[in-house]
């Protein structure tokens with residue numbers, strides 16, 4: 461029984477890739493089979509795990525140049541595979557827009573390999589275009605990282621609106637998996653204000669695990685490793701381990 | 715003689731809006747006539763200056779529903795006007811893609827009002843789609859904020875590639891106005907490594923002014939004010955004042 465989760469927020473720089481890479485690695489290290497799909501033309505999840513952005517990647521699957529199995533790659537983490545991104549994915553926004561069935565491409569592409577994995581995590585770009593739409597149609601739920609700052613909070617109404625549009629016309633079962641507070645600094649009143657508003661609005665959907673601002677999370681990508689393999693004892697790595705535990709505890713109830 | 719500058723970087727959360735709002739305000743407070751165009755559907759420049767995201771906005775101008783003059787609004791800062799964003803701009807990416815002349819819309823829309831302003835600054839979304847393309851076609855130069863971190867550095871080759879594509883087919887004169895280091899923390903080795911690489915690669919194009927990580931810059935937007943009006947003496951506000959001075963000193967040579 462595979463579950464697909466889109467890691468999404470059109471606000472830029474809120475920790476989508478950092479969450480995708482570190483949550484995927486934490487789940488894989490617990491022995492759970494994971495596929496990470498890098499649906500962002502920037503390809504940060506791909507380089508964050510130390511892989512080249514060379515074809516075949518997601519664009520080649522979208523363009524029908526290869527089957528999805530051929531584009532899956534192992535990573536330096538056991539039980540974690542990646543469907544990498546390449547720079548030509550940038551053209552997909554314009555090439556795919558408006559085509560017949562262009563919102564179902566990822567869902568259809570993933571269906572032959574779904575049963576190999578317990579979870580598929582999709583790292584989305586900071587926009588609500590066709591690449592993110594594909595992820596929301598392929599997913600059962602959305603995990604929303606939110607930086608504890610004003611612009612990130614402001615953007616949530618646009619995101620909620622988009623989720624309900626997708627629910628209405630493409631994917632009636634699309635749920636919110638969880639809202640994750642990132643770059644959390646308890647000494648800072650703005651952080652606490654944003655947290656209060658989020659817990660009031662999203663209630664139990666907000667994870668009790670918060671991700672602190674921690675330099676290891678910013679340094680690990682330059683070594684092509686998740687924080688867990690770069691500096692296991694760091695607060696950043698430990699916070700994603702506890703997120704993985706909380707994430708799995710929600711699943712038990714499914 | 716008006717100059718149009720696009721504030722652009724497809725990497726999310728690097729300080730595009732913070733730079734657009736605070737540089738625009740600093741130039742305006744020096745008595746220079748400024749128009750800030752919010753070309754991002756998120757509308758952060760619009761709310762960062764305390765304005766409602768209500769029509770008419772840039773989308774209405776693109777859709778031909780009103781002339782550009784009708785969409786310009788005063789802000790709380792003398793000499794600073796804004797062409798605001800509204801949520802329906804989100805649809806423009808899909809509606810405009812591929813249309814005849816769809817990359818020249820902003821350039822044509824701004825031409826009747828250019829001579830009222832000394833500078834037009836355009837705040838771009840974190841993507842390289844049709845909204846950013848319009849800004850790069852309308853602009854004489856691009857100002858690139860770069861967060862001093864690995865993923866932001868990695869994204870610059872994709873951005874440089876896009877700038878040369880635009881130069882080749884739409885706007886031969888498109889130049890780099892400057893590269894701005896943001897969220898700069900001198901105690902952090904990653905910051906110094908990124909700075910070294912940027913100065914080696916972009917040379918004198920990298921501003922000597924750097925923007926420190928400073929909480930005022932994150933707090934001011936929730937009060938709908940640029941940092942200069944929220945807390946003038948803060949390091950954040952002062953750094954944008956010195957950026958405005960450096961920006962103007964480059965112009966003298968034009």
Ligand SMILES: Nc1ncnc2c1ncn2[C@@H]1O[C@H](COP(=O)(O)OP(=O)(O)OP(=O)(O)O)[C@@H](O)[C@H]1O
Nearest residue numbers: 472473474475476477478586672673674678726863
């Ligand atoms: N908790 C954290 N502490 C410190 N730095 C962090 C943390 N989370 C992310 N970062 C750093 O902040 C920057 C933004 O994070 P990241 O790239 O993961 O966000 P994103 O939402 O994926 O961005 P984009 O919108 O461009 O896809 C990165 O340089 C990352 O290394």
Ligand SMILES: Nc1ncnc2c1ncn2[C@@H]1O[C@H](COP(=O)(O)OP(=O)(O)OP(=O)(O)O)[C@@H](O)[C@H]1O
Nearest residue numbers: 472609726727728729730731732840926927928932
């Ligand atoms: N120098 C700084 N010090 C502290 N916080 C900052 C600084 N610059 C920006 N910020 C904060 O960091 C976040 C990201 O900045 P901002 O929204 O300006 O980036 P952006 O590039 O416009 O993002 P997007 O890609 O979503 O458009 C915001 O919450 C902002 O308030």
Ligand SMILES: [Mg+2]
Nearest residue numbers: 476477500504
């Ligand atoms: Mg990302």
Ligand SMILES: [Mg+2]
Nearest residue numbers: 730731754758
């Ligand atoms: Mg912005």
